[in-house]
Amino acid sequence: IPALTLDQDMRWDLVDHIASATGQVALLDAETARDATDRGARRALAIRAGLPDAVSKRAMWDRIQSDRQTSLELLKAGIGAFHRTDQEGVLAPYAQSYLDALPRMVERSMEFAMAFTEGMFPRYHDDAAFLTRLNEELTRSALPPALVRILKERRDDLTRFMKIRL
Secondary structure, three states: OOOOOOOHHHHHHHHHHHHHHHOOOHHHHHHHHHOOOHHHHHHHHHHHHOOOOHHHHHHHHHHHHHOOOOOHHHHHHHHHHOOOHHHHHHHOOHHHHHHHHHHHHHHHOHHHHHHHHHHOOOOOOOOHHHHHHHHHHHHHOOOOHHHHHHHHHHHHHHHHHHHHHO
8 A cells, every 4th residue: 555654563473464464474474573672573473373373373382482592571471472262273282281380480580480380371272171180280290379370360361261251
């Protein structure tokens, strides 16, 4: 559109929509090179976390779990964008893995564990078996109280989500 001037936020929004709809990363790579700011790095990582394919999800899952060099603020961008409502199929394998990973996240730091617990919770995972296991984990959990509180809140959100979908 000739009269339209795109600011950087609008550019990132467009790249996000295109990448999440198509899985194409060429525009993402170009915009990442164009915007070398910290904000640009966070947006790029968030978009990569939201890509709709299994390979991208696995790469981001592994990075979030093992990357100790990247700042927490940058990792939070990926954590916050990992789950998308239209990607339930590609996200399903991470529900049980999420519960398995929680104790290891506490070993990193409490701040990281809280960000992981909140952001990586499989909030669109409509599966009674996951909910059953989550309840079992909460019953016998040795997790810190702050994480238990987050898990209970997310569990309540998931329960409402599952009822609405019926």
